[in-house]
Amino acid sequence: MGRAKRAGRTLQVGRAVVAAAAVATLCLCFGEPTTTSLSVASPLDVPVAVSQADVSRTHLRPVDGAVLQAADIPEQNWLPGHRGVDLEARPGAMIRASGAGTVRFAGVVAGTPLVSIDHGDGLVTTYEPVLSGVSQGETVSRGQVIGRLADAATLPETARRDPGLSWGARLDEGYIDPMSLLGSVRVRLWD
CATH class of the missing domain: 1.20.5 (Single alpha-helices involved in coiled-coils or other helix-helix interfaces)
Incomplete structure (x- = not known):
């Protein structure tokens, strides 16, 4: 049973x-x-290219020199690329804040003196090699001198040794071309 x-x-x-x-x-x-779907992205799948539609375009160039090397922003943070723009400037040139904000960092990283400014809207700009004239936590205005360009030839072996100013920008966690922060350019065909 x-x-x-x-x-x-x-x-x-x-x-x-x-x-x-x-x-x-x-x-x-x-x-x-149903149209609902679930997908899980790994951190490596998250794109770095950030929408720049809402970025303020009221910044100015930190130095008036020509572009030596344009930005080549990689699609992923870990890929090779050029995460900023190099602007022509002589050692000792005054470097200006591209926009108003708070100094996030002013010091030396891997032998390179640099300044980072938090603009309060998810945007952080960096300037190197710059001998700082400002301190961390200091409020700066658009166009204010934040330091002088260091002479790359006098920096230690570990430092960035390219000529001119390296100007970078990050929006939230992604790199953006800092030139996209500039307002429209007025072209004048005659005087």
Whole structure:
């Protein structure tokens, strides 16, 4: 009699599984279509290119020199690229804040003197190699002198040694081309 009870229970479980499968099949075939989907992105899948539509375009160039190397922003933070723009400037040139904000960092990293400014809207700009004339936490205005360009030839081996000013920008966690922060350019064809 023990075997008969077990066989009956097995048959009931089997019927329940078949019934559940039939209901699931009917729901899939005749149920309402949904547009909801779930996808999980790994940190490496998150794009670095950040929308610049809402970025204030009221910044100014920190130095008047020509562009020595344009930005080449990579699609992922870990990919190679040029995360800023290099502007021509001579050692000792006065470097201005591109926009108003608070000095986030003023010091030396890997032998390179630099200044970072938090503009309060998710935007942080960096200037290197700059011998700082400001202190961390200090409020700066647009166009205010924040330091002088260091002479790359006098910096330690570990420092950035390219000529001119390296000007970078990050919006939230992604790099952006700092030239996109500038307002429209007025072209004058004659005097």
